[in-house]
Amino acid sequence: MARYLLDTHTFIWLVTHSLRLRREVDEIIRDPVNDVFVSIASIWEISIKVGLNKMPALPGEPEELMRVTGLIQLDISVDHAKLAGRLPLHHRDPFDRMLVAPAQVESLILITDDWKIEQYGVLILRP
Numbered sequence: 001m002a003r004y005l006l007d008t009h010t011f012i013w014l015v016t017h018s019l020r021l022r023r024e025v026d027e028i029i030r031d032p033v034n035d036v037f038v039s040i041a042s043i044w045e046i047s048i049k050v051g052l053n054k055m056p057a058l059p060g061e062p063e064e065l066m067r068v069t070g071l072i073q074l075d076i077s078v079d080h081a082k083l084a085g086r087l088p089l090h091h092r093d094p095f096d097r098m099l100v101a102p103a104q105v106e107s108l109i110l111i112t113d114d115w116k117i118e119q120y121g122v123l124i125l126r127p
Helices: 008-015 023-030 040-051 062-069 078-086 094-105 115-120
Strands: 003-006 035-039 072-074 109-111
Touching: 003 008, 003 023, 003 094, 008 023, 008 040, 008 062, 035 040, 035 094, 040 094, 062 072, 078 094, 094 109, 094 115
Parallel strands: 003 035, 003 109, 035 072
Antiparallel strands: none
16 A cells, blocks of 8 residues: 555546546556545645636546545644745745745655656656
């Protein structure tokens, strides 16, 4: 068993069945032996971008999409928030830093295609 955290774009690729998500990674995410999390920060980011017409709406409500794909909701804790605020600004996007922090605190492998995140020393799996 392994524990993973999906980056926002990886979650979007998963629920929209994008061909950008490698089959091997899709199988890892869907394997019930693995714990795969989606951060509330990602849902917040998606909601903002949809509201600003910067992306289309998801093909369903996030909580339903998470349920049917077996994903686990990851809430933002005080420890996550404090660490995210202290991280160096290798990445200026606060949503990405809010994914790095729980990946560090909870020892999660972050599934992301964002090369800037590598600078934080978290374990990465390319989607």
